[in-house]
């Protein structure tokens with residue numbers, strides 16, 4: 001990526017002071033997260049991919065399970081897509097999981113299994129964008145490479161008073177600042193805690209813990225003294241937000257069929273949203289197209305509603321009516337590629353949609369109107 005011209009020059013002395021203050025704060029306040037205990041680029045890469053759009057607490061458990069099963073880039077490259085997607089189950093945005101496996105194959109085939117150390121080579125891998133490349137290069141290899149994620153964008157917007165509509169010009173400005181401010185490697189020798197990796201992580205940590213989207217804790221902020229938004233009383237107003245996309249309402253009918261301690265699940269199509277994941281037989285009553293076709297099997301409802309579940313999938317607001325199901329015509333044996341009986345543990349291995357896991361968890365906890373035979 002060519003280096004953009006700095007749009008908001010920061011005096012060299014101010015730059016050094018910012019780095020020292022923020023990195024010293026990070027050394028004191030950083031959370032002890034599993035992926036921060038290593039310099040190995042593989043687990044750092046996995047954690048960064050998982051953390052995009054996902055809460056830290058949700059990532060912790062998945063991260064440990066993923067690395068337990070696929071501890072090296074070679075093991076990820078050799079894994080089946082189904083296995084990788086199953087390990088990703090619950091994190092959403094399944095394209096990331098598929099891209100990880102393809103990128104691991106690229107690293108094995110083109111780089112002999114070692115992570116490349118240049119931005120251009122990393123960006124050539126499937127699913128690796130400027131943020132992920134910056135994270136791997138700075139955190140694992142301590143190279144002076146910048147990154148910008150939502151947290152960094154918020155901190156910079158407030159710190160430098162960037163009051164602009166979101167868009168490509170603003171994105172370029174934020175990246176220019178990130179380039180300008182990331183410490184050169186030599187600083188790491190002068191002040192040990194100031195390094196490219198610590199600086200980038202400290203910015204993200206400040207955005208996560210202090211400079212939060214709502215009610216930033218400016219009284220606890222190490223950068224408060226030079227923050228434009230704080231000085232002008234606009235901390236909560238910046239950054240400007242993109243106009244909200246109206247949520248789409250989706251109504252579903254979800255059937256539950258038990259057989260001893262197993263439940264019937266069907267597989268979603270290989271392409272599109274939540275591709276290849278397993279779910280309870282589902283029919284969409286609205287017409288967003290997320291659940292095309294009937295229940296995919298000869299099923300009918302039987303009896304009254306067991307539960308009513310709300311669920312969010314990106315900008316879709318899902319309301320699911322959970323009903324007991326019955327066969328209209330029971331197949332001799334369901335095609336195992338499309339439908340199967342599964343226990344709770346097997347579902348975890350197979351990879352189930354978030355809505356299905358939520359419905360079954362509610363049933364297991366007795367939140368629906370009938371005791372579960374799962375779990």
Ligand code: SF4
Pocket residue numbers: 155158159210211212216217218219221222223224225227228229230235
């Ligand atoms: Fe964010 Fe407040 Fe710190 Fe400014 S002073 S960077 S608004 S937390």
